[in-house]
Amino acid sequence: MTERTTEQAPSRSSQDESSAAGSSTIDTVTEPDPARGRSQGSPIQGRGERIFRGLTSGSGLLVVAAVAAIGLFLLVQAVPSLLANNANFFTSPVFDTRDAANLNFGIRDLLVVTLLSSLFALAIAMPISLGIALFLTQYTPKRVSRPFAYIIDLLAAVPSIIYGLWGIAVLAPALLPIAEWLSGNLGWFFLFAPGNLPVLTGTIFTGGVVLAVMILPIITAVTREVFSQTPRFHIEAAQALGATRWEVIRMAVLPYGRSGYIAGSMLGLGRALGETIAVLIVIRAATTPSGFSLFDGGYTFASLIASAASEFSQPLPTGAYIAAGLVLFVLTFVVNAIARVVAGGKVNG
Amino acid sequence: MRYQRRVAAVGLIAASALVLGACGSDENAGGGGVTAVEGVQCGGKPDLRSSGSSAQNNAMTRFVATYQQTCQGQTLNYTPSGSGAGRNEFLGGQTDFAGSDSALKDGDETNRAQQRCASPAWNLPLVFGPVAVAYNVAGVTDLVLDGTTTARIFNGQITTWNDPAIAALNQGKQLPAAPIVVNFRSDESGTTENFQKYLVAASNGAYGKEAAQTFNGGVGAGARGSQGVADATKNTPNSITYVEASFAQRGGLAMAQIINAGGGAPVALSPESVGAAINNVQVSGQGNDLKLDLNSLYQASAPGAYPIALATYEIVCSNYADDQTASAVRAFLSTALSPNAQQALPEAGYVPLPDQFKQRLTTAVNAIQ
Numbered sequence: 001m002t003e004r005t006t007e008q009a010p011s012r013s014s015q016d017e018s019s020a021a022g023s024s025t026i027d028t029v030t031e032p033d034p035a036r037g038r039s040q041g042s043p044i045q046g047r048g049e050r051i052f053r054g055l056t057s058g059s060g061l062l063v064v065a066a067v068a069a070i071g072l073f074l075l076v077q078a079v080p081s082l083l084a085n086n087a088n089f090f091t092s093p094v095f096d097t098r099d100a101a102n103l104n105f106g107i108r109d110l111l112v113v114t115l116l117s118s119l120f121a122l123a124i125a126m127p128i129s130l131g132i133a134l135f136l137t138q139y140t141p142k143r144v145s146r147p148f149a150y151i152i153d154l155l156a157a158v159p160s161i162i163y164g165l166w167g168i169a170v171l172a173p174a175l176l177p178i179a180e181w182l183s184g185n186l187g188w189f190f191l192f193a194p195g196n197l198p199v200l201t202g203t204i205f206t207g208g209v210v211l212a213v214m215i216l217p218i219i220t221a222v223t224r225e226v227f228s229q230t231p232r233f234h235i236e237a238a239q240a241l242g243a244t245r246w247e248v249i250r251m252a253v254l255p256y257g258r259s260g261y262i263a264g265s266m267l268g269l270g271r272a273l274g275e276t277i278a279v280l281i282v283i284r285a286a287t288t289p290s291g292f293s294l295f296d297g298g299y300t301f302a303s304l305i306a307s308a309a310s311e312f313s314q315p316l317p318t319g320a321y322i323a324a325g326l327v328l329f330v331l332t333f334v335v336n337a338i339a340r341v342v343a344g345g346k347v348n349g
Numbered sequence: 350m351r352y353q354r355r356v357a358a359v360g361l362i363a364a365s366a367l368v369l370g371a372c373g374s375d376e377n378a379g380g381g382g383v384t385a386v387e388g389v390q391c392g393g394k395p396d397l398r399s400s401g402s403s404a405q406n407n408a409m410t411r412f413v414a415t416y417q418q419t420c421q422g423q424t425l426n427y428t429p430s431g432s433g434a435g436r437n438e439f440l441g442g443q444t445d446f447a448g449s450d451s452a453l454k455d456g457d458e459t460n461r462a463q464q465r466c467a468s469p470a471w472n473l474p475l476v477f478g479p480v481a482v483a484y485n486v487a488g489v490t491d492l493v494l495d496g497t498t499t500a501r502i503f504n505g506q507i508t509t510w511n512d513p514a515i516a517a518l519n520q521g522k523q524l525p526a527a528p529i530v531v532n533f534r535s536d537e538s539g540t541t542e543n544f545q546k547y548l549v550a551a552s553n554g555a556y557g558k559e560a561a562q563t564f565n566g567g568v569g570a571g572a573r574g575s576q577g578v579a580d581a582t583k584n585t586p587n588s589i590t591y592v593e594a595s596f597a598q599r600g601g602l603a604m605a606q607i608i609n610a611g612g613g614a615p616v617a618l619s620p621e622s623v624g625a626a627i628n629n630v631q632v633s634g635q636g637n638d639l640k641l642d643l644n645s646l647y648q649a650s651a652p653g654a655y656p657i658a659l660a661t662y663e664i665v666c667s668n669y670a671d672d673q674t675a676s677a678v679r680a681f682l683s684t685a686l687s688p689n690a691q692q693a694l695p696e697a698g699y700v701p702l703p704d705q706f707k708q709r710l711t712t713a714v715n716a717i718q
Contacts, residue, residue: 098537098561173584197570198530199585284581285535285571287564297570307573311537313433 081319093289120208164281195295215268222264393676401435401448450539466666496551531569595698611650
């Protein structure tokens with residue numbers, strides 16, 4: 001797992017140096033310092049030092065520049081369409097770009113479906129990931145936990161089109177009895193109210209479960225890594241005080257890994273928000289806007305863009321979809337910012 | 350070591366995913382059984398270029414296979430980039446002819462085609478794909494519908510299977526009291542547009558919605574692509590959809606028999622019944638421009654004519670600036686009209702052209718200069 005953590009480290013280092021998984025980040029950043037001391041007096045090493053430093057800061061700047069360029073591209077492409085839009089971009093539930101001379105598009109329904117499916121997926125995946133991570137780091141010997149971890153990681157390697165096909169062909173019929181029970185017995189609660197689809201398969205409910213399976217390995221991987229780094233003496237101190245296994249977890253492991261767990265969950269949420277093909281295949285399109293029920297259908301930002309991508313021929317309708325993409329871009333930033341606030345930005349170690 | 354094993358495992362999964370993914374790809378032209386056609390005058394430009402409608406793509410791959418067999422060393426490159434793109438590329442002179450779900454629009458497009466060709470452009474309806482009204486109702490295999498009833502199902506006015514309007518057409522059959530689930534195409538498609546045009550034309554105004562590339566019926570659940578609606582119908586009891594006949598056949602879905610505008614006996618979808626409707630279609634174009642009056646197809650009244658089909662055109666210049674191009678286009682289209690090429694169409698989900706109509710196309714093709 002170490003290679004994954006270091007892969008992620010550079011992109012996070014600029015945002016959150018002190019996050020739990022960032023312990024390796026700090027190593028990377030501070031590494032040049034002792035080397036600089038040694039290099040004095042040796043011009044060859046000094047040049048190597050400068051080149052390496054230039055390369056690392058170049059990579060860092062490249063990421064920032066790329067993100068800024070993407071944002072700029074989205075903005076430039078979206079503005080003409082937004083100006084030509086005849087509907088309210090934020091409150092209109094329709095997305096009609098068939099007539100380039102009369103654009104009517106709004107993101108309300110996309111936002112509802114995107115958030116509903118992603119948050120539902122997160123609500124399922126977070127507790128399960130926490131359980132898996134605790135199980136693998138605290139309850140099983142290394143011999144058993146390693147193959148187990150591989151299996152979980154393999155979930156991340158399955159292509160999303162396979163998840164989509166599995167979701168609609170296998171999972172949707174299997175979930176039907178649960179969906180029927182929920183809508184029959186808890187229909188008074190808005191999340192389980194009758195939706196805008198005539199069927200109970202291929203709903204946000206189904207899509208959320210598929211997304212939960214897809215983000216499970218990401219959250220588990222980060223959380224497991226953080227939990228396994230809980231300082232030995234914290235655990236031993238708790239044990240010395242006579243703590244049971246559960247009390248050790250509650251008093252030593254969870255407080256230490258809390259921010260890493262949340263950071264991992266936000267990575268997962270980011271993937272769920274942007275997931276395209278699986279959602280496009282699983283969640284059915286509806287003829288009326290979503291009413292905040294899990295049994296609704298509709299499009300997410302990403303699936304709407306993918307669905308229409310083959311018809312992009314005129315600049316104004318294309319710009320409308322790019323405007324939707326811009327909102328998704330901003331949404332991801334907002335989610336990250338919220339995560340930082342929730343995580344408190346520091347490791348409680 | 351640990352890393353290597355991990356890479357190996359990921360590689361294994363990726364490989365199996367590729368293998369599985371490959372199973373889902375579209376059916377390609379069967380290489381076997383393609384024979385050369387006698388009596389076609391080959392020659393001219395060796396590599397023709399064309400692009401456009403994806404609805405006729407499977408027919409084109411079969412035509413191209415026959416063309417390559419007939420005229421050694423000559424080929425056609427067809428890109429299914431969508432009808433709009435196909436017409437634009439033809440008008441821009443990038444391709445030699447266009448494949449399109451709709452004829453050139455009067456006015457601007459026709460004028461640009463006149464400029465591009467320095468002669469009138471002709472719309473030649475070469476490929477017809479029947480559209481099935483496919484359904485999944487346990488125990489019902491011979492459902493009968495007419496234009497008005499179909500329109501009222503797809504605009505949500507009829508909501509249950511035992512509605513009196515359906516029962517009147519299906520006397521003696523056991524129809525469930527269950528709600529009707531309409532599955533529609535959520536992506537933009539020529540199938541949706543043509544099916545809605547049929548609903549408008551054949552329902553005496555009962556449909557009441559606009560015929561466009563997106564479904565405007567206002568009921569049901571959307572699924573992506575022809576395969577998507579076919580699968581959704583198969584997996585959803587008491588559902589109904591419209592889909593190209595080949596997808597319904599492959600999915601084992603029952604297809605409704607349609608009472609056409611003539612009001613006669615219900616007509617099942619078959620190459621013969623669609624051919625009967627094509628034979629009676631009116632041409633609205635002048636001379637060799639065979640632009641169709643599609644309403645005459647949808648309102649076909651001859652006994653045994655199945656009225657719902659998607660017509661796709663090849664849009665050609667009547668007089669090419671380059672004689673080499675003209676003779677290659679003529680050779681390709683003659684090959685496509687030959688019995689050898691036509692008889693391969695049903696397995697790809699299209700109907701062979703009926704003789705009477707094929708004669709008109711042959712005349713037009715031979716007149717291309």
